Amino acid sequence: MRVLLVEPDPSVRAKLGGELLQAGYAVTAEGACAAAWDAFTAAPFPLVAIRANGPDERALALCHRIRQHPTGGDASVILLTGAGDAATLGAVLQAGADDFVTEPMEDAILLAVMELAVRRRRRERAQREGAGHRIQR
Numbered sequence: 001m002r003v004l005l006v007e008p009d010p011s012v013r014a015k016l017g018g019e020l021l022q023a024g025y026a027v028t029a030e031g032a033c034a035a036a037w038d039a040f041t042a043a044p045f046p047l048v049a050i051r052a053n054g055p056d057e058r059a060l061a062l063c064h065r066i067r068q069h070p071t072g073g074d075a076s077v078i079l080l081t082g083a084g085d086a087a088t089l090g091a092v093l094q095a096g097a098d099d100f101v102t103e104p105m106e107d108a109i110l111l112a113v114m115e116l117a118v119r120r121r122r123r124e125r126a127q128r129e130g131a132g133h134r135i136q137r
Contacts, residue, residue, distance in 0.1 A: 001118065004045040005029040006036040006062065007080075012051075019107045033062040044071040047118055049110070051080040052092065060095040067096035074125065076117035080105065 003025045007013035010031065017029040028045070030036040040048065048066060052059035063079060066072040079092045084102040092100045098117045101110050 001047055002026045002028070002043075002045050003047040003049060003114070004036060004039055006033060006048070006050040006059070007031065008051065016049075016107075016110075019111075023111050033058040037062060037065060040066060040075075041069065044069065044075065046075055046121070047114060048075055048077045049080060049114065050077065050097075060091060063092075063095040063097050072096075074121060076114070076121045078110075078113055078117055080110070 001024075003020055005013065005017055005020065005027055007016060007029065008031050013029050013031060017027045020027045025047070028039055030039055033050075036048075036050070039045075048063075050059050050062055059079065063077050066075055066077055077097045079095075079097045079100045080103060081088060081092060081100055082103040083089075089100060098120065099113050101113050
């Protein structure tokens with residue numbers, strides 16, 4: 001599965017990108033939200049992981065823009081954040097994230113959250129498609 005990783009720190013981006021590759025994901029890694037948006041609009045991703053340092057307005061705005069994109073509702077968006085306070089987590093979810101992982105994080109936890117988000121989206125899509133094929137009486 002294709003994943004768009006948005007991580008400003010080059011060393012963290014390389015490490016996390018490598019972990020995702022080992023887990024079987026096809027990774028496109030960007031260091032800036034503007035470049036990530038360009039990548040998403042060129043070929044929308046089913047899975048997006050965005051690092052947000054606290055209430056990072058650029059990361060939250062990217063999440064919101066993805067949700068506004070015609071295919072953005074089908075993407076699973078996870079925010080990685082160093083802040084675990086209620087205000088930050090509320091802002092993350094209000095921006096449209098499906099889930100979040102607080103730092104410091106273990107790679108296994110991030111991978112599990114990503115897999116759950118993907119399963120949830122697939123189930124929602126199957127339900128929508130199944131509802132369209134029901135015979136009405």
